[in-house]
């Protein structure tokens with residue numbers, strides 16, 4: 060499932076990188092080699108990031 064349509068970022072790829080990056084969802088996008096475009100996905104990305112960090116704690 061795609062998390063970010065503009066950059067074709069899959070949720071599974073975002074989740075794989077999230078534990079390796081301390082920054083924001085935007086920082087994780089950059090880690091994946093992309094920049095946010097329309098930004099409509101960032102709320103969902105932040106929710107997923109919170110989920111990943113909560114489960115890792």
Ligand code: FES
Pocket residue numbers: 062063064065066094095096097098099100101
């Ligand atoms: S859907 Fe992610 S930047 Fe547009």
